[in-house]
Amino acid sequence: MLNSLLALAQQPRIAPTEGDFWFPPQASSFASKIDSDYYFIYWVSAFFVLVIAGVLVLFTLKYHSKKNPKAERTSTHNTPLELAWSILPGIVLLYMFVLGFEGYTDLRTPPSNAVNVDVTAQKWAWTFTYPNGVVHDELHVEKDQPIQLTLSSVDVLHSFWVAAFRTKMDAVPGRYTKLWFTPTMTGEFWAQCTEYCGTNHSNMRAKVVVHEPGGLAKWLAVEGDPHGGGRTPAQAGEKIYKIQGCAACHTLDGSKLTGPSFKGLFGRQEQMLDGSTITADENYIRESILNPQAKIVSGYGPVSAMPTFQGRVKDNDIAALIAFLRTVK
């Protein structure tokens, strides 16, 4: 309950937007084609299910043993008939394959004008690196601009899915995978993790915001640099805390998730797993960010689930985080 409340508090709810009985809204250029493939299969399936169920019920009623006490010996096989009901559905199946093939080729072939955004998956957060170097926990894009995402994972398998875009790709440690889409509707959508990744798998969501053309530059100017915009180091640190996904495991209200809460942490004496006691000072915080396995707090572990942030955060980011932690009392 706490996890979900926390997630609610951190991420404003997105109202379920339009869509039909089966589908969420069609917000990418793929959606109408994929939905029509789906409905083709749906109606073929409905036809066969209804015919089979109809015949089943009809025969069961008509030839019920009370009505028909003696079975009639009909022929036990009929090769032309059996070949017909093997081959004719086969043709429909072949057509389904072709539909899927076309759609899949499209899903896997980004156009040359697609803008690349790097996506890093970790337990349990997504971070997005924009072409200008901005790093953020939300994916902001513009309507009608093709986007290519280059996915990687720092720990286990994850999978990036935006249901409204109808596309999905695994993030695999040790390799890069790609996914692309062209948003066709402005608004806010969820990207969800669909490859099981542990404790907070179900809250590993990122907000995807589709702006009108030109809107992205404005957003980047305001939100792009956590240190900019006249923010104090502590305010910058708070932004970095969200952007880098720290919030997935470290709360600010004292409740315990996968990692210790940051509430009142700075300057406190902490009991370590190996029995020693240390003070949570600047050096300890820096070391924990760059080498999470070095010191594990008693009650956690034995191995930290946290990936290293070596190379992912800069010195001024760490300084800002420390400044922020000083304020979390």
Next chain:
Amino acid sequence: MSSTTATHAPPQAGVNYLNARRGLLSWVFTLDHKRIGIMYLVGVMGAFLLGGVFALKLRTELLTVGKTIMDADTYNQAFTLHGAVMVFLFIIPGIPAALGNFCLPLMLGAKDVAFPRLNLMSFHLWMFGAIFFVIVLLTGGLDTGWTFYTPYSTTTTTSVIWAVMGAFILGFSSIFTGLNFIVTIHKMRPPGMTFFKMPLFLWGLYATALIQILATPVLGITLLLLAIERAFKLGIFDATLGGDPVLFQHFFWFYSHPAVYIMILPAFAVISELIAVHSRKEIFGYKFIGLSSVAIAVIGFVVWGHHMFVSGQSQMASIVFSFLTFFVAIPSAIKVFNWLATLYKGSIRINTPMLYALGFIWLFTIGGVTGLFLSTMSTDVHLHDTYFVVAHFHYVMVAGTLWGFLGGLHHWWPKITGKMYHDGVGMFASITAFIGFNLTFFPQFIMGTRGMPRRYYDYLEEFQFLHVLSTVGAYVLAVGLFMVLFLLIHSLMKGKKAPDNPWGAASLEWQTATPPITENFHETPKAGNPYAVYDFEYDPQTGDYKRVAFSDATH
């Protein structure tokens, strides 16, 4: 053969395989396939109960957004153990090892399987593997999902090694059973029974056994590699050690997709028996049904990559796997059409086994057609790893295997136990379970398409209504299944004595005493047409069917 009824007047009246020997050890170390079948039956039903308790815990947790009764880690363990227990301990051994063990030698008119000691060893290995899973439960659980995907499974702190060793051992149990069945079918058919005169249940078991011995070793090796990687940090699947996580998925599904057919082929085969016997008709299209089992087994080996369209597997591989996957649909459809043709102009008896068979056709058809959405690549990319997939494979594996298992259990129950059960209660339980099942899983198709990923502890509010429907359905299903349990226990204690051939079936297992003697038959019976139900006439005085003619197979 027409003299069987006369010859089975036993030298010692009332002695059968159940009471010939007494005491616990006479069961634990028995070589009798029928007793081994019963021990499996008790074992797999125990496993099913355990897996079912996990399922109910999961559904209860999902009643509300956020925490309902357990925290996220407990939930992750519960869905893992639900899947692992159901797959490895119930669905895979369910029909072949329990019902198959009991029926196969009887259907062949044989005394036992080819290797009775190996058969007993299979069961002991099953118990041993099951103990490993109990150890997992007691030593920190398991939270990897039943699929053990790396690198999660090589980095989690839960009892992965115990679990994979358990599955490894269960794999050998499965391989030995398959081997035994193949040899038995090849070498021990009675005079007059060619391959094309076997009951279709044996065709199903034969095709299943082929997969068991060819695919299961790959699972064994894969799980061993996983254990070695975990224990000794050898880089095979873990990228940080230089391995490749996608390789694990290839290895895993190379077994686990064919394993889907280990689960469903025996159920198909049970349904073929049930439909023919209870509609009083010879099965329609015998050869197409029998050969379609083998076709499914063979094609099933080359479609595993359809689990990996979004895994990072090459596009070319995905396209080929999608194409091949559609071919599995054809033999599955053939069976459904043939069953319907069998019903035509029959004299359909609506009783408990038949209700399961008819329910199976409806449920499996839905499970089958929803597979088309997942073999079509464009729609699969959207639906992969959502509740749509959860609903699809439950329609195939639960509705398929469980309905086949329960239908078969009610069908052969009189032969196994010598007791009848209350048919009205049996039908009521079957209908209750059927309604509960559809209520549980149909809403999940909608949820998945609308955007609900699987293996989620928590979910967005918009999905709550469908989750509540699904949970209510699960309770209804549970009520139906508990009714089955009480029905069968009641039958054991108070059931009427069963006649030798209460359904008027023509296959050999019904042509001996009920319950059979330890040696099954006093003399090797002559095999005729296993579907010549018209050779039998009901005798209202004894409630038994009497043979009035003998027809040879015409296939």
